Amino acid sequence: MHDLRKSYGGHDGAPAVEVLRGITLELHAGEFVAIVGSSGSGKSTLMNLLGCLDRPSGGRYLFAGQDVAGMDADALARLRREAFGFVFQGYHLISTESAQENVEMPAIYAGVSPTDRESRARGLLTRLGLGERLGHRPHQLSGGQQQRVSIARALMNGGRIVLADEPTGALDSRSGEEVMALLDEMAAAGHTVILITHDREVARRARRVIEIRDGCIVSDSGRAPAEAPPEPAPSPLPSPSTTTDAADTPRALLSELHEALRAAWRVMWVHRFRTGLTLLGIVIGVASVIVMLAVGTGSQEAVMKQISLFGADKMYVAAIPDSARGRGGKLTLADVDTIRRLPNVRVAMPYIEGFVIARRGNVDHRTEGGGATTDFEQALKWPTARGIFFDENDEQSLAKVAVIGERVQAALFADGTDPVGQRILLDNVPFDVLGVLAAKGAGGGQASEDERVIVPFSTAAARLYGSNYPTWVAVAVHDVDKASETAAEIVEALAAQRHVRDVQVFNQTESIKARAQTQRTMTLMLGLIAAVSLLVGGIGVMNVMLMTVRERTREIGIRMATGARQRDILRQFLVEAVLVTVTGGVAGVVIGLLVGAALIVWNVPVIFSLTAIVGAFCCAVLTGLVFGFMPARKAAALDPVAALSSE
Structure with missing residues (x-):
C-alpha cells in the first residue's frame, strides 16, 4: 500500500470524512500481523481495503504486483474467493444454512464439485471440533462454535490470507483463547494472518504489530525474522490477471444453480x-x-354445437312475395335443379311446409307439416333417432309414410307406445310412421324444431297441400369459406332463369361465423x-x-x-x-x-x-x-x- 486513503461523504451536502490518511505499508506472504488501534482509528476500514471488500479513495494498493484499482467487480470477487478468508467479529453466518453449508459457500462460488466441497467442509469442521454439529444452524451453536465455523469457512478455499476482524471481541475468555490458538496454528501452517484488534494482549500473539491511530500508522514492529518454512508448503496464490475461472465451467454453473434452488427453497x-x-x-x-x-x-x-344442429354449412333460399313486377313469389323444382348445378353446392333440397292436424285415437295435435326429399338428413344434418327415413321408392310412389318430431311423439304417444309402425292421420289422411327425428330443441323465436312431421315431397304436394311449389330450398355447400360467393351465385343464376331478381338467400354460415x-x-x-x-x-x-x-x-x-x-x-x-x-x-x-x-x-x-x-x-x-x-x-x-x- 502506498499513500492509501479512504474518505466517506462529500456529496449530497454531507461533509467529507477522511478515515485513512495516507497509509503506506508492505505485508508479505506467511506473516502473522496484528493491526491494533482504538475504536474509530480506521483499522476495520483498512481491513476492508486489504480484503478487497472496499475501494480506496486515493493511493495505490498492489496485490501480487497488480494494482487492485484496475480490477472490476468480478475480478475482486475472484480474489476474495481464492486468496482471502474472512473471520468477522459478528461471525456473519447465514442463519438459514447449517454449519456445513456455511463452510461450503466459498467453494460453491469457486466451482468445486459437491462431493469435494462436502468432504473438505466435513474435514475442516471435524478438525475444529465440530464434527457432531455439521447440520446445526447458527442459532443452535455457541459463540465460540460459530466463530470456529467462520474460521472453517475462511479456510475452505485454502485461506492463503486470513483476515480476522476482532475475532475474540464477542467471545468469553475461554472461547477467545480457543480461537486465538486456531489462528496461531494457521500462522504456523504458513497462512498469512492479519489480525484486527483493539486488545493489545491479543495483538501480542502476532509476530508483527502495527498500531494505527486517527487513520495513520504510528508504529510498526517490523517483519519478524525469517523462520524455517512450514510443512507442507502452501500452494501459490492465484494470479488476479488470469482470465480462466473454474466457477464459469458448465458443471460449476449447474452445481451453483442447484445450490441456488436449494437455498431458495x-x-x-x-x-x-x-x-x-x-x-x-x-x-x-x-x-x-x-x-x-x-x-x-x-x-x-x-x-x-347448438348451431351445428341446424347446419353450419347451410343456407336457405326463399322467394320474395309477389310484387307489381309480375311473375315471382314462388320457387319451382326447376329453380332447385339450377341451384343444384352450381359448383360449390353439395345438396339442394326443396321443402314445402304448412300446418296440419295430426290425430291418433281421440288426440288431435296441431303441428307443422313438411314435405322433403330423401336429401333431408344430408341437407339439414338431421338424422332419425329411431326407425328409418323414407326412400326414393316412397318418394316416387307418393307413399303415405311419415317421420315425426319428438314433440309430436310426446303429444300423440303419451301412453308410451312405440310410434314406429303406428298409423296417424294428417288432415284426415292416414300415414304410417317410419321413424322419429333426433331431438333438436328450440329453434327460432318460441318455436321448437321438434314440432313437425316430415313426409315425402311428392306426397305432401299431392295429398296435403295441393301444390308442388317449394316453400324454401335448403342448400348445403362444399366449402364453407366460399358460402358468401355461393349465395351471390344463387341469386344471379335464379335471376337469369326467372328474369326477375325475386329471391333471397339466408346465409346460415355467415351468421354462425359472426356468433x-x-x-x-x-x-x-x-x-x-x-x-x-x-x-x-x-x-x-x-x-x-x-x-x-x-x-x-x-x-x-x-x-x-x-x-x-x-x-x-x-x-x-x-x-x-x-x-x-x-x-x-x-x-x-x-x-x-x-x-x-x-x-x-x-x-x-x-x-x-x-x-x-x-x-x-x-x-x-x-x-x-x-x-x-x-x-x-x-x-x-x-x-x-x-x-x-x-x-
Whole structure:
C-alpha cells in the first residue's frame, strides 16, 4: 500500500470524512500481523481495503504486483474467493444454512464439485471440533462454535490470507483463547494472518504489530525474522490477471444453480407464511386464466354445437312475395335443379311446409307439416333417432309414410307406445310412421324444431297441400369459406332463369361465423381479465422480493465476502423469484383443473385447453423473471462493506 486513503461523504451536502490518511505499508506472504488501534482509528476500514471488500479513495494498493484499482467487480470477487478468508467479529453466518453449508459457500462460488466441497467442509469442521454439529444452524451453536465455523469457512478455499476482524471481541475468555490458538496454528501452517484488534494482549500473539491511530500508522514492529518454512508448503496464490475461472465451467454453473434452488427453497420454507401470501396472487392468477378460458371455450363449443344442429354449412333460399313486377313469389323444382348445378353446392333440397292436424285415437295435435326429399338428413344434418327415413321408392310412389318430431311423439304417444309402425292421420289422411327425428330443441323465436312431421315431397304436394311449389330450398355447400360467393351465385343464376331478381338467400354460415367471433371475443376478454390478476400477483412478487433483499442485505454481503460475483447474487435472487412463481404456477394449474372438474360435475360447459394451461404457467414463470429482475439487480449492485454492516 502506498499513500492509501479512504474518505466517506462529500456529496449530497454531507461533509467529507477522511478515515485513512495516507497509509503506506508492505505485508508479505506467511506473516502473522496484528493491526491494533482504538475504536474509530480506521483499522476495520483498512481491513476492508486489504480484503478487497472496499475501494480506496486515493493511493495505490498492489496485490501480487497488480494494482487492485484496475480490477472490476468480478475480478475482486475472484480474489476474495481464492486468496482471502474472512473471520468477522459478528461471525456473519447465514442463519438459514447449517454449519456445513456455511463452510461450503466459498467453494460453491469457486466451482468445486459437491462431493469435494462436502468432504473438505466435513474435514475442516471435524478438525475444529465440530464434527457432531455439521447440520446445526447458527442459532443452535455457541459463540465460540460459530466463530470456529467462520474460521472453517475462511479456510475452505485454502485461506492463503486470513483476515480476522476482532475475532475474540464477542467471545468469553475461554472461547477467545480457543480461537486465538486456531489462528496461531494457521500462522504456523504458513497462512498469512492479519489480525484486527483493539486488545493489545491479543495483538501480542502476532509476530508483527502495527498500531494505527486517527487513520495513520504510528508504529510498526517490523517483519519478524525469517523462520524455517512450514510443512507442507502452501500452494501459490492465484494470479488476479488470469482470465480462466473454474466457477464459469458448465458443471460449476449447474452445481451453483442447484445450490441456488436449494437455498431458495429453504428461504421459502422458513418464511412459509409470507411465501404463501405471495403465492396466493400467482395461484389465483393462473387458476383464473385456466378456469375462465376453459369456461369460455366450453361455452363457445356449446353454442357452436347448438348451431351445428341446424347446419353450419347451410343456407336457405326463399322467394320474395309477389310484387307489381309480375311473375315471382314462388320457387319451382326447376329453380332447385339450377341451384343444384352450381359448383360449390353439395345438396339442394326443396321443402314445402304448412300446418296440419295430426290425430291418433281421440288426440288431435296441431303441428307443422313438411314435405322433403330423401336429401333431408344430408341437407339439414338431421338424422332419425329411431326407425328409418323414407326412400326414393316412397318418394316416387307418393307413399303415405311419415317421420315425426319428438314433440309430436310426446303429444300423440303419451301412453308410451312405440310410434314406429303406428298409423296417424294428417288432415284426415292416414300415414304410417317410419321413424322419429333426433331431438333438436328450440329453434327460432318460441318455436321448437321438434314440432313437425316430415313426409315425402311428392306426397305432401299431392295429398296435403295441393301444390308442388317449394316453400324454401335448403342448400348445403362444399366449402364453407366460399358460402358468401355461393349465395351471390344463387341469386344471379335464379335471376337469369326467372328474369326477375325475386329471391333471397339466408346465409346460415355467415351468421354462425359472426356468433363464433363474438364468442371468441368474449373468451379473450375473460382471459384478459384473469391475466390482470396474474399481473397483480407479479407485482406482489416484486414487492416481497424487494423486502427480502432489504431483510437479507447482510447475507448478500456475506456471500460477496466469500467470493460471490454480482451475477451470482443476481442469479440467486432471480432463482428465488422464479421458484416462487413456478410453485404458484403449479398450484394454480392444479387448483384450476380441480375447479374446472367441479364445474363439469355441476353441468357447466368446460373445455380445458393445453395451450391455455401451458400459457398460464409460462406467464407465471415469466412474471417471476420480469418482476424479480429489479430486486435481484438491486441486490447484486450492493456494496459488500455496506451490506455487511447493515442491520
